[in-house]
Amino acid sequence: MLSPEQTAIIKATAPVVGAHARDITEHFYPLMFERYPEVKAFFNQAHQQQGTQRQALANALVAYATHIDQLEKLGDAVGLIAHKHCSLDIQPEHYPIVGECLMAAIGAVLGDAVTAEIADAWGAAYQQLADILIGVEEQLYQGNTQRRGGWRGERQFRITDRVQESDVITSFYLLPCEGETVIDFIPGQYVGVILTIDGQCVRRNYSLSDAPGKAGLRISIKREPGGQVSDFLHSQAQVGDTLTLTAPCGDFVLDTSPGAPQRPLFLVTGGVGITPAMSMLNSCVASGRPITFIHAAIDSRHQAFAEHVHTLAQQHDNLRTFTIHEKPLADDTPDATGFINAAILKDLLPADRNVDFYFLGPKPFMNAVNELANELQIAPSQLHYEFFGPAEILTPASASSASTSSVTTTSASGTEDAPA
Structure with a gap:
């Protein structure tokens, strides 16, 4: 615990640190990788090159210092970080x-602005946050071991099948090499995949794309141009090969607990953002809960799981589907063309807007959907989303150029831009 004096110092110096937070993080990462090269594998180097990881740490540093005496306001952020860790x-x-x-x-x-007292206060503040995260993470690790088929640390899985879902997305079916094969998790969660490519250890997270409680796991990955890991998996990972996985994590999940609200469910996705939504859909479509499944893609060749979703809609009267293609092919028959817009959502939403609204896709898509959801007055508490990658704040789509609110860029939930 920080002393009152240390808390006062953090509050007083937070604006100064905040003003230089990006410079601090720009210095921090190269320094850490130089002193401790063994930790480099824990960080997505694409994020390092883009600067998004550094900006995310800068934002987190400022938020923590600002709320040092109101840590309860950081609850959601702590959970998100702990799951990724x-x-x-x-x-x-x-x-x-x-x-x-x-x-x-x-x-x-x-x-010289950092006096001994200031250094002690910030050191204590960091240790306080570390202790909080270590405690939350230990609970998550223990919880993972208590699930059916659960584990802690690394576990070897064998690829038993690979299925081409679209021109750019492939599903990999995975069975544990040893132990229980039926694995429980919460729909919407992801697993960590650990690979060695050209002698370099790399880690990526990929959403689980099928319902829990089945034999093994399924991940569905978009082949990203220039993507180190996605290219390796698409071009080299074959049936019979093994992959190293960490246990399912993530708090962008469908609430399936007893007594959870059973409002109509809206699953709104762009590109490969469909993958966690497939886990959610497959897990609850038989429940009778009203579900509206909206998906945006470039065209039918880029639309994954189309036949499966169509079959589910034929089998379950509670499922309604709506497809948007930006540039449909000659034989495509989407429900709408172009981009997602207010008219589409307004026609599909109930008048009272009392729905659970989950959305996931590339950042421009999510900016657009977030703006539309607010415009159509869906309660913020009923909006659910997650960025796969360093946490960012959604900005209004109107703040971007018209082209950036396109739904064509695929989601990060199965790409190189994974939370690492």
Whole structure:
């Protein structure tokens, strides 16, 4: 626990640290990778090159310092970070490494402004956050071991089948090499995949794309141009090969607990953002709950799971589907062309807007859908989304160019842009 004096110092210096937060994180990552190269594998280097990981850490640093005396306001963020850490198999011994390098980066950027008292306060603040995260992560690790088929740490899986779902998305069916094959998780969660490519250990997270409680797991991955891991899996991973997985994590999930609200469910996805929605759909379509499944893709050749969703709609009267193609092919028959818009959603939503509204896709798509959901007055508490990648804040689609609100760019839930 921080002392009152240390809390006061953090509050007083938060604006200064915040003003230099990006500079601090720019210094922090190269320093940490130089001192401790073994931790580099835990970080998605594409995010490092794009700068998104550094901006995410800067935002988190400012948020934590700002709310140092109101940590309850960080509850959702702590849960999101803890799930991502568990998917990477982060352990308590990793935290001192980060703390050491973060404090060194603060000192290097702010110089003599960092007095001994300020350094002690920020060191204590970091340790407080580390202790919180370590505690939450231990609960998640223990919970994973208690599920049917659950495990802790790394587990070997064998590829038993691979299915081409679209021109760019392939599903991989995975069975544990040892132990229980029926695995429970919460619809919407993802697994960590650990590979060695060209002698380099890399980690990526991919959404589980089928319902829990089945033999093995399914992940469905978009082949990303220039994507190190997705290209490797599409071009080289074959039936019979083994993959190393961490246990399912993530809190962008469908609430299936007893007594959970059974409002009509809206699943709204763009591109490969469909993958966690397929897990949700497959897990609850037989429940009788009203479901509206809206999917946007470039055309039918880029639309994954189309035949499966169509079959489910024929078998279950409670499922209504709606497809949008930006550039339909000659033989395509989507329900709408172009981009998702207010008219489409308004026609499908009930008048009282009392729905559970889940959406996932590329950032431009999510910006557009978020803006539309707010415009159509869906309660914020009933909106559910997650970025796969460093956490970002959704900005109104109107703030971007017209082309960036297109639904054509595929979602990050099965691409290189995974939370790492």
